[in-house]
Amino acid sequence: MHRENRLVTINKLVKKFDISGGFLDQLKIENKKIVRKKTFVHAVNDVSFTVNKGEILSVVGESGCGKSTLARVVVGLYSPWSGEIFYKDKRIDNLDGSQMLSYRKKMQMIFQDPYASLNPRMTVKKTLEEPLRFHEPSISNSEIEEKVLYVMEQVGVNPKWADRYPHEFSGGQRQRVSIARALMVDPEFIVADEPISALDVSIQAQILNLLMDARDNFGLTYMLITHDLSVVEHISTRVCVMYLGTVCEIAPVRNIFSNPLHPYTQALLSAIPKPGVKKKEHIKLKGEVPTPIVLPTGCVFHTRCLYADERCRREIPKPLSYDNGESFVACHGVEEKRI
């Protein structure tokens, strides 16, 4: 893909959380000596990829694998431990608050829980006005009003309800309001973290359609986090599969679903129940996901992988890229052509 198509690029991104507690909690006895030890959750480890303009890149993986952390680091809600983030060609992870402001506006986030992410004491109108006033202090009241009404119409919330409070809306309507809030500041890139998981089945299709419409009407690019693989298959252009803070595989949606290469992707996809399809054999993994506090050596997946060998236990697999770097898979077995 051409350089000018890149919207957001992350390079060797690492995010750890220090969970050592106070000084005394950090003291441990080792070989009869007292040592001070820090404990970290390795939430995101050495993740690199590019999101291209106009695409919907879905990030999938089991809970706790670092999807939300990655999302928050990308939009600047968390600072990375190390690594780089670029917006188009501009490195943005090292910018200070005021320099970051214009990128904050371009990158908006939508959360799973529209109950928690909306201020219960603000009317819809106020909720929608606020980000615009913040990012464009010079804008006139009438322009704001016009924009609020326009965006409300776009997301299917009746403009007559502008003076209502979040609790007066259903879950689906609230999620529409949070999407509207993100759209108010003309973003280019939207990170949506499980935007439909909390919604009822009959409402999920409404919100997915809204997200697809918004992409067409506003020229948006998405990074979409969801655990629902049938949704992923339906709306993504590319899919990024994560396991224990690491990317196993990235590939166009068609390839991921028709020809998954990484053993973890294979197992994950074999587990999807589909209506009308009777009981299907799924690939059973060994054991359970290890904790992200002490990562396995070598390939992080080796403790559960049916193909793991000595090299897998020792050496971290490098991403093997193909399709001009649009796709890659990190697995020794695939590289050695034994999977």
Add this chain to the structure above:
Amino acid sequence: MMEHLLEVNNLEVKFKLRTGELTAIDNVGFTLDKGERLGIVGESGAGKSVTGFSIINLISKPGYISGGEIMFEGKDLTRVSEDVLRHIRGNRISMIFQDPMMTLNPVFTIGEQMAETILAHKNISRKDALEISVEKLRQVHIPSPETRLNQYPHEFSGGMRQRIVIAISLLLDPAIIIADEPTTALDVTIQAEIMELLLELCEKNDTGMILITHDLGVVSQVTEKIAVMYAGRIVEIGSTENIVANPLHPYTKGLIKALPGSRGTGEKLYQIPGSMPNLTEMPKGCAFHPRCELAEGECFSKVPELIQRGNFRRLAACHKF
């Protein structure tokens, strides 16, 4: 005609609220045979859990069973004493909840809890009870069950806890398991494992199952029969295969059409407009009419009966099928 293992007729459940009485379950009926698996699907608030809970009379306070009968092994469970119910719960009909901690007690080891459950219903020694527990843990694929027996619930992952709950629910070889969203809180890979396990054990012991879920995918893999609930009533019931392939009720049709995957990739999905009414603001006539493309005439005034429609071997509550 053969008698059913479980037969629910005209079940009605009400909640006493400050503002008056609310009918949460209205005229619900279905049957379950030995070893049969029934799925109850529908969106949240449709009445799935209340239906499941009423079978063993676990409805919590402001709620009560206000009508109908629940026939199980010759008894109407809406009329038996609390003692009889207690014996049936766990022993003949057991329940698995979405949150395994509804079943597990955090302050006792797994072994203590399992042994207690057995000893409450069976006259055997503690040692034998523990042996049965080990065996059941092995059946749900808990590695080294002898040592894990001495651990507390928090020492297990979410998926393992749910497997332990399954082991407990099977301890006394019940005739029916009611599983209320047993995998909703779990990841897809673990979800698949747990469903497979439940299915395997139910098949092996010829245990009947009522699987409550909002996930049509899960239901269609596991059950033989589906009841679709909407706003406190069953709107369609029949064989899973028929319903998934050829739904009759506009709501069921909508649910199936709206699934990603029923349209070409990237295309707009079919969407059912609006949302399910609050039970306190039930529309007149068919509760689905405000969202229904076909609504006309009687739909606005008369509640459609759940009856056989045309030559289809299933029941649907719709005036215009």
